[in-house]
Amino acid sequence: MHGIVLRVLSDFIDVLTDEGERWQCKLLGRLKRRRRRTTLIVAGDRVRIKPVNAEKREGLIVHIAPRTRALSRRRPGSDFPIEDVILANPDEIMVVFAAARPEPNLHLLDRFLVAAEASEVEHIFIVINKIDLTGEEKARALFGLYEDVGYPVFYTSAVTGAGVDALKRQLRDRITVLAGPSGVGKSSLINRIEPSLNLRVGKVMDIGKGRHTTRRAELHPLSGGGFIADTPGLRELGLWDVRPEELSDYFPEIRRLAPQCRFADCTHVTEPDCAVREAVKKGEIFPQRWESYTMLFYGLDVDDATGLGVE
């Protein structure tokens, strides 16, 4: 039988088979000696299992498929050869923000996007929740610029259910990593999509905190197909702090222009003949995005930046 690993608790590995059954598995001893340079087995890994006790749904994992990509903990400043994988085969990162309450801080949103871009996951989209508080139009006026940058943006309300069906379609058949500040309604949205998960609302980090010492990810199956990954935050994964010289790779609109700069290693801050600063002058890059870039470049904290919210 084939399946996907939902979670790993020391020696016990929960597998959801393609037939939709949960099996508790152990790993074939021979497999433990492989994969020396990466994490042996984590949530999201595709596996083949053999039944040991079919009645109790206990099995043995006899094969682990190669990973297409991984969400891994970054080890800044070390060339430690072993990759610390938190989640295998993530398809997309969903960055959740609120249209109001908390007051939107666009620099903080940019910070989350940079962290997401610094991961191996290519597909990133934004969810603006709590549009019941502002109306969708006002939310679009504030966050529409992110669609111009190239990110798909969904507008939702976990309270009224607005936009939730479109979001459900986006999540279908994919492994989605959830990110965003606390209080924006991540748990509420997931509960709206999958009430049986019954995540606690109004609690900081109700999922994935301290329960398992390893803090590996856990996958929550969605009845429409696909999984929500409960992972440590992007900050905890070390994706938060990026070196100034790699920062321009993580702003799509800057990344696109960088090849036109005079210097191949242009940081776009002081160099002459910089295509990016030229675009900023012409208003082709959003001023707020440029401000985030320079703030992050100089290591300024964006967490307390204010003044960009809906009033």
Ligand SMILES: Nc1nc2c(ncn2[C@@H]2O[C@H](COP(=O)(O)OP(=O)(O)O)[C@@H](O)[C@H]2O)c(=O)[nH]1
């Ligand atoms: N008005 C409104 N409140 C919401 C919405 N979604 C969540 N909330 C409230 O926002 C607070 C934080 O929600 P929670 O789901 O715990 O956010 P999380 O920290 O991102 O998981 C709770 O008081 C929720 O009731 C929404 O769409 N509209």
Ligand SMILES: [Mg+2]
């Ligand atoms: Mg929560």
Ligand SMILES: [Zn+2]
């Ligand atoms: Zn430049």
